[in-house]
Amino acid sequence: MITLWARDRLTGRHLKRKTREYLEKLEHGPVLASQSAATELLRQMADEPGPKVSVGKTSWGEPVIVPLIDLVKACGLTTGGMGAGKTMFAMLPIAEMIRLLPGLTNMSFGVLDAKGELFERALYLLGARLAQLRGREREALARRIVVIDFSSRDAVSPYNILAGWPYTDQDFFVTSRLETLRELLPAGEKLSLRGAAVLKNILTLLAEFNLPLTYLEAVLGDDAFRQKLLLRSKNAAVRAYFQRYFLQEGKQTIGALRARMEALFASAGVHLALSGSTAPDFKSLQNEGKIVLVNCALRHPAVDLRPAEQPAGNLPLVRGRGPEFLFDETAAGGYGDRPDHGTLLRLLLLFSLPKSLHRHS
Ligand SMILES: Nc1ncnc2c1ncn2[C@@H]1O[C@H](COP(=O)(O)OP(=O)(O)OP(=O)(O)O)[C@@H](O)[C@H]1O
Ligand SMILES: [Mg+2]
Numbered sequence: 001m002i003t004l005w006a007r008d009r010l011t012g013r014h015l016k017r018k019t020r021e022y023l024e025k026l027e028h029g030p031v032l033a034s035q036s037a038a039t040e041l042l043r044q045m046a047d048e049p050g051p052k053v054s055v056g057k058t059s060w061g062e063p064v065i066v067p068l069i070d071l072v073k074a075c076g077l078t079t080g081g082m083g084a085g086k087t088m089f090a091m092l093p094i095a096e097m098i099r100l101l102p103g104l105t106n107m108s109f110g111v112l113d114a115k116g117e118l119f120e121r122a123l124y125l126l127g128a129r130l131a132q133l134r135g136r137e138r139e140a141l142a143r144r145i146v147v148i149d150f151s152s153r154d155a156v157s158p159y160n161i162l163a164g165w166p167y168t169d170q171d172f173f174v175t176s177r178l179e180t181l182r183e184l185l186p187a188g189e190k191l192s193l194r195g196a197a198v199l200k201n202i203l204t205l206l207a208e209f210n211l212p213l214t215y216l217e218a219v220l221g222d223d224a225f226r227q228k229l230l231l232r233s234k235n236a237a238v239r240a241y242f243q244r245y246f247l248q249e250g251k252q253t254i255g256a257l258r259a260r261m262e263a264l265f266a267s268a269g270v271h272l273a274l275s276g277s278t279a280p281d282f283k284s285l286q287n288e289g290k291i292v293l294v295n296c297a298l299r300h301p302a303v304d305l306r307p308a309e310q311p312a313g314n315l316p317l318v319r320g321r322g323p324e325f326l327f328d329e330t331a332a333g334g335y336g337d338r339p340d341h342g343t344l345l346r347l348l349l350l351f352s353l354p355k356s357l358h359r360h361s
Contacts, residue, residue: 102292
């Protein structure tokens with residue numbers, strides 16, 4: 001009797017233990033299997049040749065060391081609440097690339113920053129790297145850096161959105177600019193068809209003479225100026241439009257166009273930038289492997305330029321070929337109280353990014 005009882009008791013315990021283990025395996029098995037596959041992959045990545053970036057640890061403590069080239073080639077998005085560490089994370093591949101400059105020739109990067117912090121940090125690291133270099137190396141790096149700082153009043157960055165694209169049909173170019181300007185207008189203030197026709201003819205005329213959009217008012221309101229341009233214009237269709245139809249346009253149409261364009265470029269920063277006669281050719285800059293830093297923050301934020309802590313995070317938004325454009329805080333909607341940021345950023349995104357990047361933005 002005692003033996004049987006002991007046997008049942010023992011077997012029961014054994015069974016219970018085995019059942020518990022089996023259920024635990026069922027519950028955690030897939031997680032453990034995926035962790036082990038991820039660990040294996042991470043170790044393989046860490047063993048790959050070439051420069052690496054340490055981006056943090058997995059939730060189970062495995063270091064995440066990623067080949068720099070994978071981060072630069074990847075298309076990703078980093079999200080997180082305010083102060084979550086997005087900018088610090090984006091700095092990791094940038095800092096590694098800067099550390100390897102000017103020897104790093106198979107990749108480059110660009111920064112388009114609405115808040116200024118990523119721009120400032122990248123600029124600071126580039127400055128520190130330049131200070132470490134001498135002679136030819138220093139010159140080579142300095143030649144690669146292109147800074148477009150819309151917050152600077154000392155060095156205004158010209159941005160003539162009517163400066164034509166090379167090898168592009170003029171009519172296609174003007175139509176595309178017209179469409180972009182129309183897209184920029186708020187939903188309730190779209191241009192009428194007549195207004196769009198007036199604007200298209202003005203854009204064509206200005207583009208022909210390489211004049212910036214800020215001359216729109218002169219074409220609309222200054223008869224002598226308009227006539228001067230028309231006399232020299234080689235575009236028969238535009239000449240015909242202004243001679244035959246322009247003066248018949250309704251006051252309301254002209255007034256609405258004027259008001260909308262004025263509102264779009266009301267801020268002094270945007271106006272200054274758009275008044276230039278030239279524009280950076282982002283496609284060429286990209287092809288030449290330049291490091292392009294664009295600051296759209298029209299006020300300097302208080303920036304802490306101490307060396308960055310090692311942040312952890314998700315994938316940065318780095319994409320395309322050649323110098324990759326890394327967007328930080330491009331959600332212009334987040335700057336509703338600072339229209340400068342929104343307008344300029346949207347202008348940059350819509351007008352200037354190479355088409356290959358445009359598709360993704
Ligand atoms: N991995 C990290 N470890 C420790 N501190 C960090 C880490 N990442 C960021 N921080 C700290 O958090 C602060 C905010 O980080 P960061 O500016 O990158 O956040 P953000 O998500 O870009 O914020 P915002 O939404 O305001 O732009 C940093 O100044 C830094 O002090
Ligand atoms: Mg940030």
